[in-house]
Each structure stands twice: as structure tokens, then as C-alpha cells.
Amino acid sequence: MEYLPIFVDVRDRKVLVTGGGTAAARRIERALSAGAQVCALDPGPEEELSRLVSAKPERLTFEKRLPTRADVADSFIVYGASENEAQDELLFDWARECKVLCNIADVTDKCDFIMPSIVDRSPVVIAISTSGTAPIIARTLRARFETMLPPVYGQLAAFAGGLRDRISSAIANGRERRHFWERLIDGPVGDLYLDGNEAGALARFEEDLGRAQDGDKAPIGEVYLVGAGPGDPDLLTFRALRLMQRADVVLFDRLVDDQILSLVRRDAERIYVGKLPKEHTMQQGDIAALLVQLAQEGKRVLRLKGGDPFIFGRGGEEIEELAAKGIPFRVVPGITASAGCAAYAGIPLTHREHAQSCLFVTAHGKDGVLDLNWDVLIQPAQTVAVYMGLQNLLALVEGFERRGVSMDADVAVIENGTRSNQRVLTGTLRNIADKTRAADFKSPSMIIIGSVVQLRKRLGQGAGAAAEAAHELSIAAKSN
Ligand SMILES: C[S@@+](CC[C@H](N)C(=O)[O-])C[C@H]1O[C@@H](n2cnc3c(N)ncnc32)[C@H](O)[C@@H]1O
Known part of the structure; x- marks a missing residue:
């Protein structure tokens, strides 16, 4: 390890920052947020620093001048960010003489300490350093931590800290106490608190x-009903990912593919409960019963479902x-297939000039007989997103025709939407059934x-377009 990682208490101590640009402004902000008395000096501050100074934050003094040796001598820490080599070097020399810790921005050999990338969930703070070698790696790691830790994570630490004495006096055995703590932070109590339900967290x-x-070491488990989105793993929510990485067992169905499953905790048991349109691997009631049984065994059960x-x-x-x-x-929403497919195909579901409403319907009718509210379905200026409609596409088209809807109305069919093998077909009510069959x-x-489907010509350049283009060529070849 090239540097000693420590967190320094700078409350009410003088931190000197020289320089008038962005680097100086960032250092001032960070020192202020840690409670320091900040003295900022620069003869010509730029816009960002001027704005910061004019907000008159507590504990900040600013003077339009260069630093002197005396400014350095009575400081606890000195930052040089003037971007003027000679000035910064002089500052560093003075700091050495006065035995004050100094950091010159972006000049590693003029730094007694380096500035880590930080993830601030005070009182929890994560500092990341690459020992000055590749700050971009530190920033990338930081972005990952930012996504993993919900914004109120720090408050969870404060909340848990308030329970410390109760836990210490209630559970004497050190190992059992540690396990209790682990379950508290990484279990229902922590989850309820992070959801903003402090009363629920306390009750639990x-x-x-x-x-x-009472000596019951395995409390009842819990179930996470998580929406995995339509297929692209990038569309998972942060919360979905967190719970996926925590599960002891996962129940998943056909629409959840391997790419998504690979993000579930590696040693979680996997149970396939999927359904094909006319084939049921497990009855709905049996799935619910299994969820109950697994949770009663004390497990964290992930019920992963496609879309929402x-x-x-x-x-x-x-x-x-x-x-x-x-x-x-807990229920975690997911991106529903119609939203995902529409976005990846470049079709806005609503649009001022085309559709003021969007209807989600399922055409999963029995034996080709659709049970739909047609009066609502055929309204003008509306988009209709049909789930499970491929088998009954012809019946659907006939239903529109019988109710006088123009057979020239636009239709798109998106197969495997948002996935690398996404295919999109556009047509009209008249020809869409033949096209999808072909x-x-x-x-x-x-x-x-x-009519929002028409917008695809202009907007269909977005995500998924490359994979889709290849498939469209093959469709064109087949239908020619
Ligand atoms: C049982 S429904 C589940 C819907 C899911 N809960 C959601 O919110 O998207 C299954 C239907 O959703 C649609 N669907 C789901 N994922 C899809 C995808 N990646 N591409 C196209 N359609 C999809 C299809 O119409 C499929 O038959």
C-alpha cells in the first residue's frame, strides 16, 4: 500500500485553498462539508468560485489575493489549485517548512496526501484511491458504488447505531449478536428503513x-417479487439488482433469460416455474404455496418475473x-414489455400529434375467442399495446375490421423486444398477420x-437498432 488511508477530523481547523477555478471550488466544498474553517485565496476567481463565495457559506472566508507564508503557517491542511506551477511550488515549499500537509492538484510528487473519489452517504463514507495512478478507475468504481447504495444508506447507519445498546444487552453471545446485526442491516429491518418506513422497521x-x-435463530424469511424488465439486463432497477444479489432461492419463469439469471447471487438455488402459452410447468396456486413454504423455512425468496x-x-x-x-x-416494479419494446423500436406510445392515451390489453383469449372491451379499444387518437397477442392476431384484426376501423391503421410487432435478437415488423391491420407469419x-x-408506429421511420435509431437491422434484412429476404 503506497498511501495510508485515514479519515481526518478537520472540524473547526483551518484549511487553506488557493486557486480560482473548478478544482479549488471542489476542494473548498469538500472541506466545508467536513466542518473545516476554510480560507480561500485567489486574485481573480472564476465564475464557479465567485458563485460559491457569493452564497456566503458558513465557515468560508475569501480574499482576492495571493497566499503568503503566514497563511500557510497557521493552517492544518493546504490545497494548491492555482494551476500556476511557480505559485503552487512555492506553496508546497512553505508547507514543507511549516510542517503542514499539502496537496497540489494534479501534481502527484507535490502531494503529501491524495484526494480519493468518495461516495458520501454520511455518516457512511467510502473513499476510493488508485494511489494516484489512474483516477478514472476510481471514478468508475465510485459510480458503481453510487448505484449500489441507496441515497438514505447513511441514515440507516445512524438508525442502526441507535439500536446498538438494546441489541448488546439482549444478545450476550458475540457470534449470535453479529449474525443478528447482519440480518438487521441486510434484511427486512434495513429494507423497511430504506423504503422510508421507519415505524415498520422498528416494529420488525x-x-x-x-x-x-427466545433462542429462535432463523426468523421467518421474506419474498421479493421483482420485475426483471423485458430482457435487456441494463433495464433492471438498482433495487432489483440488490435483491437479486441477496436471494437464497430464485423462482423464475420463461421470460427471464440466462443473462438476467446470471446476475442472481451465484449460489442461490434456482427453481423454474415458467409457463409456455399452453403448457403450465407449475400451477399458479402451487407457486404461491411454494413461496410461502420457502419463506417459512427462513429463506430470502426471489420471485423474478418478466417485465413488471x-x-x-x-x-x-x-x-x-x-x-x-x-x-x-416487497414488490419491485420492472419496465413493462410495451414500454421497453416501444422505446427500443423508436415508437413513442403517446405523442401530441398521434395519441393522447395508451391502452394495455391482453389478447390471451380462449381458443381464439377474444374477451375485449371493443368500445374502449377503438377510440381515436389512442395507442393499443397488446400483450400475448400473437396467437390471436388474426382474430384481433377481424375484431377491429368488424367495428369499422380502417384496415390501413398502422401496426408494429416486436419480437424479443430490448434483447440482442429483437425483431420489428411494421405494417397495417390488413397485412400484419401475413407478414408476421411469413x-x-x-x-x-x-x-x-x-399511428405512433409511423414515427419509427424517424425515431427508430436508438438502442437495439444494430441487432435489429440484421434481423430486418433477413425478414425482407424471406418476404420477397
Ligand atoms: C404474461 S405477459 C407478461 C408481461 C410482463 N409482466 C410485462 O410487464 O411485460 C407476457 C407477454 O408480454 C409480452 N412480452 C414480454 N416480454 C417481451 C419482450 N421482450 N418482447 C416482446 N414482448 C414481450 C409478450 O406479449 C408476452 O406474451
Whole structure:
């Protein structure tokens, strides 16, 4: 290790910052946020520093001049950020003579200490350093930590700190106490707190502490009903990813592919409960019962579903059973297939000139007989996003025709939306069934009906476009 990592208490101590640009402004802000008395000096401050000074933050004094040796001598820490080599060097020499710690921005050999990249969730602070070799790596790592830690993570530390004495006096055994702490931070109490439910977190804490005192080391588990989005792993939410990495067991279905599954904690048990359109691997009731059973064994159960769990996902039915049995659960929304497919195909679902509403429907009718509210479906200036519609596409088209909708109305069908093998077909109500048959479109496919589809010509350059272009060529070849 080339540097000694320490966190220094600078409260009410003088920190000198010289320089008038962005680097100086950042150093001033950081020193102020750590409680230092900051003295900033520069003969010609630039806009950012001027703005900072004019906000008159507490504990900041600013003078329009160069530093002197006396300024350095009574400082605790000195930052040089003048970007003037001679000035910064003089500052460094004075600091050495006065035995004051000094850091000259971007000049490693004129630094007694270096500035780490930080993730600030005070009182939790993560400092990352590459020992001055590759700051970009530190910044990249920082971005990763930022995504992993919810903004209120620091407050969780303060909340947990307030429970310390209760836990210490209730659980005498050191190892059991440590396990209790781990479950508290990384379990339902921590989750409830991070969700903004402090009262719920406290109630669950009391319950868990009571169980621990009764010698029950494995409290009841919990279930995470998580929306995995339509396929592209980049569309997972931070929370989904966090819970995926925490699960002991995962129940997943057909729409969750290997790329997403590979992000679940490596040693989590995997149970496939998927359904093909006419084939049920596991009955819905059995899935709910299994969720209950696994949670009652004390496990953290991840129920991973394609898209959003509450949009044609039967998520509501699964958690009804959990609620009835008093099993704690959390629901994490996901990007629903229509939103994902539309964005990746360059089709805005609403648009001032085309559609003022968007309707989500399922065409999962029994034996080709659709059970749809047609009066609502055929409204003008509306987009209709049809889930599970491929099998019944012809019946759907006939339904529109019978109710007088023009057969020239625009339609898009998106297969494997947002995935690397996404394919998009556009056409009209008149020809879309033939086109999808000729191109051999399969499930999962999303059907979008409405004039917004025309916008794809102009807007379909976004994500997924490259993979899609290759597939479109093959479709063109087949249909020619
Ligand atoms: C049982 S529904 C589940 C919907 C899911 N809960 C959601 O919010 O997207 C399955 C249907 O969603 C649509 N779907 C899901 N993922 C898709 C994808 N990647 N591309 C196209 N359609 C998709 C298809 O219409 C599929 O038949």
C-alpha cells in the first residue's frame, strides 16, 4: 500500500485553498462539508468560485489575493489549485517548512496526501484511491458504488447505531449478536428503513429481537417479487439488482433469460416455474404455496418475473397468499414489455400529434375467442399495446375490421423486444398477420396498434437498432 488511508477530523481547523477555478471550488466544498474553517485565496476567481463565495457559506472566508507564508503557517491542511506551477511550488515549499500537509492538484510528487473519489452517504463514507495512478478507475468504481447504495444508506447507519445498546444487552453471545446485526442491516429491518418506513422497521426490529431472545435463530424469511424488465439486463432497477444479489432461492419463469439469471447471487438455488402459452410447468396456486413454504423455512425468496410483476404478471395473486400467511414481502416494479419494446423500436406510445392515451390489453383469449372491451379499444387518437397477442392476431384484426376501423391503421410487432435478437415488423391491420407469419414471429411478441408506429421511420435509431437491422434484412429476404 503506497498511501495510508485515514479519515481526518478537520472540524473547526483551518484549511487553506488557493486557486480560482473548478478544482479549488471542489476542494473548498469538500472541506466545508467536513466542518473545516476554510480560507480561500485567489486574485481573480472564476465564475464557479465567485458563485460559491457569493452564497456566503458558513465557515468560508475569501480574499482576492495571493497566499503568503503566514497563511500557510497557521493552517492544518493546504490545497494548491492555482494551476500556476511557480505559485503552487512555492506553496508546497512553505508547507514543507511549516510542517503542514499539502496537496497540489494534479501534481502527484507535490502531494503529501491524495484526494480519493468518495461516495458520501454520511455518516457512511467510502473513499476510493488508485494511489494516484489512474483516477478514472476510481471514478468508475465510485459510480458503481453510487448505484449500489441507496441515497438514505447513511441514515440507516445512524438508525442502526441507535439500536446498538438494546441489541448488546439482549444478545450476550458475540457470534449470535453479529449474525443478528447482519440480518438487521441486510434484511427486512434495513429494507423497511430504506423504503422510508421507519415505524415498520422498528416494529420488525422488536419482533426479530424478541425471537432472538427466545433462542429462535432463523426468523421467518421474506419474498421479493421483482420485475426483471423485458430482457435487456441494463433495464433492471438498482433495487432489483440488490435483491437479486441477496436471494437464497430464485423462482423464475420463461421470460427471464440466462443473462438476467446470471446476475442472481451465484449460489442461490434456482427453481423454474415458467409457463409456455399452453403448457403450465407449475400451477399458479402451487407457486404461491411454494413461496410461502420457502419463506417459512427462513429463506430470502426471489420471485423474478418478466417485465413488471403487476402488469399481466399475476404478481397480485402470488402476494395475496403471502399477505394472508403474514410473510413479509416487497414488490419491485420492472419496465413493462410495451414500454421497453416501444422505446427500443423508436415508437413513442403517446405523442401530441398521434395519441393522447395508451391502452394495455391482453389478447390471451380462449381458443381464439377474444374477451375485449371493443368500445374502449377503438377510440381515436389512442395507442393499443397488446400483450400475448400473437396467437390471436388474426382474430384481433377481424375484431377491429368488424367495428369499422380502417384496415390501413398502422401496426408494429416486436419480437424479443430490448434483447440482442429483437425483431420489428411494421405494417397495417390488413397485412400484419401475413407478414408476421411469413417472418415466423414467435412469442414473446408485443403488438402496437396506432399511428405512433409511423414515427419509427424517424425515431427508430436508438438502442437495439444494430441487432435489429440484421434481423430486418433477413425478414425482407424471406418476404420477397
Ligand atoms: C404474461 S405477459 C407478461 C408481461 C410482463 N409482466 C410485462 O410487464 O411485460 C407476457 C407477454 O408480454 C409480452 N412480452 C414480454 N416480454 C417481451 C419482450 N421482450 N418482447 C416482446 N414482448 C414481450 C409478450 O406479449 C408476452 O406474451
